[in-house]
Amino acid sequence: MSVPAASFPPHSLTARFAARAARRQWRERWLGRGLRGLSLLLALLLLALPLFLLFNARIDDAWREALLPLLAGSFKAALYAMLVALPLGLGAAIWCARFATPGLRGLLKPVFELFEAVPAVVLGLIAALILAPWLAQRVLGLVLLLALLPLLALAAGWLWQRLAPAGWQRFWRGREIGLLLPLAALLVPLALGLGQAPLFASFAAQLQPASPWNGLVIGLMLGLATMPVIFTLAEDALFAVPADLATGAQALGATRWQALWRLVLPVAAPGIAAAVLLGFSRALGETMIVLMASGNTPLLQVSPLSGLRSVAANLALEAPDAVRGSVHYGQLLFSALLLFGLCLLLNALAEGVRARLRQRLAGS
Amino acid sequence: MASNASRPVQRRDLGLWLAAAAVSTSLLALAALLWVLLAQSWQAFAPAPVALLQWRDDAGEHSLLASVLAQDEQVLIVRGSEWQRRGDAYRRVLRSSLVHLSFPADALNLRLADGREILLRGSEQSWRGLDPQQRLVLPGADGEVPVRGADLVEVVAVNALSGWQRLGTGLQRALGFAGGTGGSGLFAALLGTVVLVMLMSVLVMPLGVLVALWLHEYAGNDQLARGLRAAIANLASVPSVIYGLFGLVLFVHGIGGSLDVLLSGTTAPVPHWGRGGLLWSALTLALLTLPVVVISVEEGLARVPPGLRQAALALGATRAEMLWRVVLPVARPALLTALILAVARAAGEVAPLMLVGAVKYAPALPLNGEFPYLHLSQQFMHLGHGVYDLALTGSDGPRDLAQAHATALLLLLVVIGLNASAIVVRNRLRERSRELSA
Numbered sequence: 001m002s003v004p005a006a007s008f009p010p011h012s013l014t015a016r017f018a019a020r021a022a023r024r025q026w027r028e029r030w031l032g033r034g035l036r037g038l039s040l041l042l043a044l045l046l047l048a049l050p051l052f053l054l055f056n057a058r059i060d061d062a063w064r065e066a067l068l069p070l071l072a073g074s075f076k077a078a079l080y081a082m083l084v085a086l087p088l089g090l091g092a093a094i095w096c097a098r099f100a101t102p103g104l105r106g107l108l109k110p111v112f113e114l115f116e117a118v119p120a121v122v123l124g125l126i127a128a129l130i131l132a133p134w135l136a137q138r139v140l141g142l143v144l145l146l147a148l149l150p151l152l153a154l155a156a157g158w159l160w161q162r163l164a165p166a167g168w169q170r171f172w173r174g175r176e177i178g179l180l181l182p183l184a185a186l187l188v189p190l191a192l193g194l195g196q197a198p199l200f201a202s203f204a205a206q207l208q209p210a211s212p213w214n215g216l217v218i219g220l221m222l223g224l225a226t227m228p229v230i231f232t233l234a235e236d237a238l239f240a241v242p243a244d245l246a247t248g249a250q251a252l253g254a255t256r257w258q259a260l261w262r263l264v265l266p267v268a269a270p271g272i273a274a275a276v277l278l279g280f281s282r283a284l285g286e287t288m289i290v291l292m293a294s295g296n297t298p299l300l301q302v303s304p305l306s307g308l309r310s311v312a313a314n315l316a317l318e319a320p321d322a323v324r325g326s327v328h329y330g331q332l333l334f335s336a337l338l339l340f341g342l343c344l345l346l347n348a349l350a351e352g353v354r355a356r357l358r359q360r361l362a363g364s
Numbered sequence: 365m366a367s368n369a370s371r372p373v374q375r376r377d378l379g380l381w382l383a384a385a386a387v388s389t390s391l392l393a394l395a396a397l398l399w400v401l402l403a404q405s406w407q408a409f410a411p412a413p414v415a416l417l418q419w420r421d422d423a424g425e426h427s428l429l430a431s432v433l434a435q436d437e438q439v440l441i442v443r444g445s446e447w448q449r450r451g452d453a454y455r456r457v458l459r460s461s462l463v464h465l466s467f468p469a470d471a472l473n474l475r476l477a478d479g480r481e482i483l484l485r486g487s488e489q490s491w492r493g494l495d496p497q498q499r500l501v502l503p504g505a506d507g508e509v510p511v512r513g514a515d516l517v518e519v520v521a522v523n524a525l526s527g528w529q530r531l532g533t534g535l536q537r538a539l540g541f542a543g544g545t546g547g548s549g550l551f552a553a554l555l556g557t558v559v560l561v562m563l564m565s566v567l568v569m570p571l572g573v574l575v576a577l578w579l580h581e582y583a584g585n586d587q588l589a590r591g592l593r594a595a596i597a598n599l600a601s602v603p604s605v606i607y608g609l610f611g612l613v614l615f616v617h618g619i620g621g622s623l624d625v626l627l628s629g630t631t632a633p634v635p636h637w638g639r640g641g642l643l644w645s646a647l648t649l650a651l652l653t654l655p656v657v658v659i660s661v662e663e664g665l666a667r668v669p670p671g672l673r674q675a676a677l678a679l680g681a682t683r684a685e686m687l688w689r690v691v692l693p694v695a696r697p698a699l700l701t702a703l704i705l706a707v708a709r710a711a712g713e714v715a716p717l718m719l720v721g722a723v724k725y726a727p728a729l730p731l732n733g734e735f736p737y738l739h740l741s742q743q744f745m746h747l748g749h750g751v752y753d754l755a756l757t758g759s760d761g762p763r764d765l766a767q768a769h770a771t772a773l774l775l776l777l778v779v780i781g782l783n784a785s786a787i788v789v790r791n792r793l794r795e796r797s798r799e800l801s802a
């Protein structure tokens with residue numbers, strides 16, 4: 001016996017599904033549209049920011065006198081910072097990615113990442129109040145330290161490879177910084193003491209800085225601040241190079257350093273170049289360290305022993321008091337636009353170079 | 365050279381030691397920075413020994429009870445009782461002019477609520493349990509010093525303290541400083557920072573998550589998505605002070621200025637919205653942290669295993685339901701990471717705030733019991749800005765400098781703690797996504 005379909009009692013679930021289907025459809029459609037609209041709004045806002053600067057920026061004939069020392073100051077600070085950050089950041093990246101034992105790498109990498117997060121104002125404070133007055137008396141000691149440190153490392157390595165028993169060498173392989181750290185810590189007071197020795201008094205007098213707040217202090221502290229940026233990016237690039245490459249080279253008789261220098265570094269070169277570019281961009285735009293420790297004197301001098309005033313620090317100093325719509329205001333915005341453009345350019349370059357690295361790694 | 369031949373692997377391996385030297389130098393520099401910060405912060409709170417000094421100069425013979433702050437072979441830097449004003453009693457005393465120097469065991473250091481320190485001799489007990497209304501008689505004061513029992517914060521017999529007691533007193537003072545509301549406390553700056561960062565999170569998190577959701581789930585590769593991706597990637601490389609300027613031009617002068625005109629009809633002589641304030645600062649910081657949020661949320665969305673999405677869709681969920689019920693809950697740790705990273709970035713940022721609203725001293729708190737409780741247009745105090753101000757424009761030499769370091773240490777602890785927790789959360793997320801997709 002069959003029952004006609006129409007006589008089925010309408011199931012409550014079917015009805016509820018039918019009612020909900022419309023609502024679900026509506027929700028589905030409007031979530032997509034809403035998200036798209038929001039993104040469009042954000043894109044417009046982001047586009048508006050530089051345009052706003054552009055429309056308000058103004059230049060007059062005096063811009064050359066006003067802006068040139070600032071630009072020169074920015075570049076001076078960034079260049080001296082790179083002199084510190086490049087050897088430290090790249091050396092540390094090479095060591096961490098390629099030579100350190102996995103355990104040591106797992107320890108060092110977070111330390112450097114946390115270092116990157118240290119607020120600039122803290123570093124600026126130490127640079128301005130502690131480092132600057134302390135360093136003013138010890139420039140020669142610092143020069144000696146910087147000269148002796150690589151020599152010490154090379155000598156220690158040479159002696160270690162010559163004299164240490166093979167078992168020790170095997171144990172310390174990948175942990176060599178454990179040997180070097182106490183040596184370097186010993187060298188610091190030694191070199192600084194040597195710099196203060198009466199024998200070198202005439203040299204030391206020549207290296208007396210004009211002001212304690214100078215390019216040298218900025219170079220050291222800004223270099224330390226940008227070092228982790230370079231480290232993180234370069235380390236990623238170096239670590240991404242397949243391990244087989246280096247292992248194969250070492251199996252064929254290359255030393256660890258040769259494998260790195262001849263094989264890994266060329267492959268990772270675009271990534272390292274990107275790291276350098278981004279580090280430079282960061283140093284160019286960094287404000288607080290330069291603001292606090294550079295003396296903020298707009299000088300056109302290359303010497304690391306004289307002060308400087310950078311575009312970014314100038315903005316932080318003068319923009320809060322600039323009268324809206326005045327010539328000064330327009331000039332400040334123009335300098336900001338210049339800095340903005342420079343950083344964008346460096347970033348775009350770095351992105352382009354990094355795309356090449358990705359291609360290369362995908363191809364290999 | 366026989367030994368050389370037996371170990372050929374060690375040829376020209378010295379460059380490696382240079383790399384090791386770079387690591388060692390960086391680590392030493394980091395340790396030195398931390399050490400300086402800790403040592404200087406301790407200076408701010410360590411109970412300085414109180415000396416009885418007698419010296420002779422052109423003006424005759426002097427005698428003074430004073431805290432010895434620093435000394436070398438030639439001079440002593442001391443601070444006597446601050447009868448009138450905080451920071452008005454510093455003195456350099458030449459060692460050659462000293463007649464007498466002793467550290468009496470009954471010397472007392474009285475600290476007042478406004479940060480002044482008064483040095484006396486006597487017994488600690490006689491200063492305990494005073495009536496708050498009682499006027500205190502301070503022996504040795506030059507002129508009238510109106511002080512009541514309630515003003516007295518701390519009485520310590522400094523010279524009689526043992527090592528542990530010194531540490532305890534120092535830590536107690538540090539806690540008092542971190543939470544203090546008076547002239548020299550950090551409470552206002554801490555509250556300002558917290559309110560600012562919370563407001564920023566409220567603004568940036570929904571926007572960042574929704575945009576990341578659209579970019580990762582809906583956009584595919586159309587023109588708008590590509591443009592937005594490029595804009596956000598480039599935004600991450602813009603110097604923070606430029607954001608401050610954006611905030612100043614767009615929010616403060618643009619929107620704020622128009623709001624003022626709109627609300628009051630004319631250009632008010634004293635701008636209300638058209639000057640730096642809490643809301644504009646939060647908006648500026650939200651813009652600054654947007655790339656951080658979008659990038660880390662996108663990374664988290666990419667880690668959600670495709671099997672989960674497919675299962676949800678196969679069971680009849682629409683895409684919106686799949687995202688809301690499955691993908692977002694699984695990616696929740698990524699949202700948390702994004703939030704923590706954004707907060708850490710914002711908490712340490714000072715340069716943009718100098719342009720859009722942080723001030724050295726704000727008369728009122730941004731969050732208080734008066735309607736409307738949260739004062740969006742008000743200027744506020746901020747930890748990082750406080751470090752800058754104390755360091756460069758402090759009125760009370762050594763003490764402000766030491767307190768600047770203590771503030772910096774607190775800021776550093778907050779930021780490092782946030783970042784470390786972000787790293788932990790992210791690692792846990794990675795493990796979980798590996799488990800889910802296994």
